[in-house]
Amino acid sequence: MTDSTPPAPSPTSAANAAPVATRKPQSVSHHGIAVCDDYAWLRDPGYPEVSDPEILAHLEAENAWFEARMKPHQPLIDSLFTEMRARIKEADKSVPQKDGDWLYWIEFEEGAEYKKWWRRPVAGGLDELILDETVLAEGKEYFRLGAMSVSASGKLLAYAIDDNGSERFTARVKDLATGELLADEIPGTLSALVWVAGDKGFVYSLANEQWRTDNAHLHWLGQPVSGDLELYHEDDEGFRVGSSLTANEQWLIVAASDHETSEVRLIPANDPLAAPILVKPRQKGVEYEVEERDGLLYIHTNDAHENFRLATAPLADPGAWTTLIEGSDAFYLTGFELFRDFYVIEGRRGGLDQIELRYYDDPARIEPITFPEASYSAGLGDNPEWAMDKLRLSYESMVSPATVYDYDVAGRSLELLKVQEIPSGYDAALYTTERLEVPARDGTLIPVSIVMRKDREACGPLHLYGYGAYGIAIDPGFSTTRLSLVDRGFAYAIAHIRGGDDLGRAWYKAGKLERRTNTFTDFVDVARGLIARGFTSAGRISISGGSAGGELMGAVINSDSNLWGAVAAHVPFVDVLATMLDETLPLTPGEWPEWGNPIEDKAAFELIRSYSPYDQVSAQAYPPLLVTAGLNDPRVTYWEPAKWVARLREMKTDGNELLLKTNMGAGHGGKSGRFESLRETAEEFAFILWQLGVAS
Secondary structure, three states: OOOOOOOOOOOOOOOOOOOOOOOOOEEEEEOOEEEEEOOHHHOOOOOOOOOOHHHHHHHHHHHHHHHHHHHHHHHHHHHHHHHHHHOOOOOEEOOOEEEOOEEEEEEEOOOOOOOEEEEEEOOOOOOEEEEEHHHHOOOOOOOEEEEEEEOOOOOEEEEEEEOOOOOOEEEEEEEOOOOOEEEEEEEEEOOOOEEEOOOOEEEEOEOOOOOOOOEEEEEEOOOOHHHOEEEEEOOOOOOEEEEEEOOOOOEEEEEEEOOOOEEEEEEEOOOOOOOOEEOOOOOOOOOEEEEEEOOEEEEEEOOOOOOOEEEEEEOOOOOOOEEEEOOOOOEEEEEEEEOOOOEEEEEEEOOEEEEEEEEOOEEEEEEEEOOOOOOOEEEEOOOOOOOOOEEEEEEEOOOOOOEEEEEEOOOOEEEEEEEOOOOOOOOHHHEEEEEEEEEOOOOOEEEEEEEEEOOOOOOOOEEEEOOOOOOOOOOOOOOOOOHHHHOOOOEEEEEOOEOEOOOOHHHHHOOOHHHOHHHHHHHHHHHHHHHHOOOOOOOOEEEEEEOHHHHHHHHHHHHOHHHEEEEEEEOOOOOHHHHHOOOOOOOHHHHHHHHOOOOOOHHHHHHHHHHOOOOOOOOOOOOOEEEEEEOOOOOOOOHHHHHHHHHHHHHOOOOOOEEEEEEOOOEOOEOOOOOHHHHHHHHHHHHHHHHHOOOO
C-alpha cells in the first residue's frame, strides 16, 4: 500500500473478521532518512494512562477476535490447564530457613493463587503468619508482591505491592507483634527496602516520571514521607540506582549502573547520614560489585578480563584493587558471596554452573561442589546469615525436578531436603536430555539443550525457545508445563544463542550492538541444524520468546518464515527503532549500551532499522502467530505489539492465524497468580497444537 490509500475503518466488533487498524500516516526524519509509520496513533498521548476510545476499541476488538478464534479450542485449553494444574502440588511449602532467632518459610494453600509467609521461633513456639498475599490480592485483577524485608530485630516487616502491573509499588510497614500497619506509606517505589540505623528507617528508590530509579531515599519511621532525605541522586539518565546491605550487614551499598558500567558507594548501615565512600569512579565499560569483611573489600569486576576477576582492596584505600582470583577464558566468574569463615564463588565452565568454596586463610584451598548430571542448573539458594555451617543450594535439570539441598561445609556432603513433587505423576526414566553443538553460519558452535521422551517418533514436532539479550543465560532447568508438549511427541529445545552470556561475556558481546544480528541467525541456524540431524522438519517447529525474545521471534519470521509452524511472541520488543529514538520512554537511555543510540549515531540508526521487526515487515507469507501484550507494561509498551500486528495484517500475503491478546489489567509478566498465569500457557500450547495439527 501507499500513503494515499484510504484508511480502513477499525471494527467495533471482531466476531466475524480480524480487526483492521486505521492507517494514519506519520513521518519523522532522522539523519536525513524519513521513517513512515501508519500506526503510531496507537500510542495514547496520555500514556501511562490509556484512555483514548479509539485505541481501547481497537485493542478490545483484537481481544474479541482472539476469543472468537480460540473458542472452538476451549476444550483443549481446559484439558491442558487441568493437566498442568495437576502437576502442581497445591498445598505446598518451602523448606524453612533460619535467619537469626526465627525460621522462615512460605506456603501455598489448596487452590490458592498466592502465598502465605510464615515464621516460628528457633527456640520453639507458635507459628506466626507475617504476610498473607491472598488477603492483599483479594478483589484485585492483578497482584504482585515486590520487595519484602524483615528488620534486623525481627519486629517489623517492610513490603511493597503492585496491583495493576505498572511496576510502581506502594511500600508499607507492618508491626509483627501486633499485626498492625504503621502509618508509613510510600507510593511509587521500584526497589528493595533496606533496613538501616537499628531498624529506625529504611532506604528505597522511587520511580521517576520516566519509570527510572535515579535516587536512593532514606525514610525514618513515623516521619512524613515528604521529608524523606535523598541520600544519592544519579544525573545520568541511562543509569539506575539500587541499594542493599553487605552480607555482614555493616554497610549500606548504593550502586548506580547501566548495562556496561557501574559505580558503588558505601555508607555505614548504622549511620546512613554519614558521608558515603566512593569505591572507584565509574569508567565506561567497567562493571563491579562490592562486599566487605573485616575492613577488606572484595570486588567482582571485569576491568582486567571480560569474564571477571575477584579483587580485594583495603577499606581505607578502596580503589587500590589487588587480584585474588584471576579472570579466565575457561571459567566465567558470575558472582560471589561472603560468609564469616569462607566465601563462595559461582560461575560457568563450558556453559554449566559451577559452585566453589574458598577460604580466607588458605587461598590454595578450593572445594568444588559437584553434581551428578552432565547438563543441569545449580546455584546458591537463600543463605541469610553471616555465620553459616550449611549452605542452601538449588538444583534441577531438564529431566530432574527442582531440588533443594543443604551442603555441609565441614563434611563436604549434600543433604537432600526436598524434591519438587508432581502429584499427577512423573517418571524421569521416560525422558532423555541431550546437549548438542550446532554450527552457525560463521562456524561458531551454538549449544542446544534438548529434552524429549525416549519413545518419541523420529522427525516429530519440535519446540524451540530462545532469548539472546542482555547477557541473560537460559538455564537447562525443569518445567512441568513443558511436559504438555513433550508428552505429545514434541522435542523441546533451548538455543543458547549469542547475546546471552551462557558461554561467558564474549558470548554476550557477540550478540549486541553491531553484532546483534548474530542472535537471530544463530537461532535460525540451530533450527536448520536440528532439521539436518533428523529431530524435525521445516514447518514442524513451533517457537516462542518474550520481550527481547519476542524481538527474536519478529526477526526470524521476517527472515525465514517457512521454517516455523507456529510462533508465540510474548510482550515482544519489536518496534526497536522507534523505541530507541524516543528518549522519553522509561528504558530507552539505559538501553543504548545494549542496542546503540540511533539518535546520535547514523550507523546505529541504519543497523537497528535493518533488523527491527516492525520496520522489516514485508509482503510475504508469515507463519501462524500468537502475540500477547500488557496494557500497563512499562518495559515493552502495549503499542509495540499492537502496531506490529496491525502492520502484519496489512502486509502479509497468507491466510494463517494472527492473534493479539492484550491483558487490559496487567503488565510485562502477564496475569498474576500461579493458576491464572498457567491458563495463559495453556492458551499458548493449544494454539501451537492446533497450528501444527498435533493430536490433543
